[in-house]
Amino acid sequence: MAADTSSAPVSAPIANVRDWPSEDAPEWAAFHFNRCWPWLEASLAIQPVQTHAREHVWEEIASGRSQIWPTPNSCCLVEINTYPSGLKAMFGWLAGGDLDELKVTCLALEKHARECGCDVFAVQGRRGWVRALEGFEDAGTTIVKVLRCPD
Template sequence: MEKGGDTHDFKDIVDGVQSGHMQLWFGANGCAVTEIIVYPNKKVLHIFLAGGDKGHGIEQLTDMNDDAIAWGKAQGCDGMSISGRKGWQRVLESEGWKQQFTTLVKEF
């Protein structure tokens, strides 16, 4: 979780999944965590944490893509988003994903 900016710790994820605020998706070699974000004009299923066995993280995310899309649609979501490192873009573009914006952070 340190590669994700240390925004959550393990207990935060467990509490979020148990409360239903977050969803835990299992793949053959890893898992992903999502949450639904409601904007004024759009509802999005957002993947904010994903990982797995070394070399399989991206594969397991693409394996879950269809199930997550179906579930998101059933929840009334208009689309999906992901926060991740640059390498995700290269692989996910073949699944129909596109870069919408870049997030920069400055800690103080």
């Protein structure tokens, strides 16, 4: 069963899979993953090294390790981790599409993270995200040196 997005405001996140009856959740997630894949693929393509192929990203969603948060013109993937210290964090690890929609999605994700008892909400991305998202601060830099090219 596909979600009806015809009356959704352009910038509003489409209901998350957690709001759907469990028997419809896999189809809902697959529909939005396939629809949003071009934006996610574009985000992966700008990374200096490829960490995930399409099937890897889908497995993260299908297994429940990551949640998909789609809008009509964008998508964000998050996971919630609890660290040995007890810190609970929502981590946005892949997003693509319309920036204005992603900003609104981040507000909804922050609310969801609080509801889930998260201590922090972190987003991985290029430096421009620090300017784009209110209340976030730069928490470090990841640098990469490619040691071998994949076959």
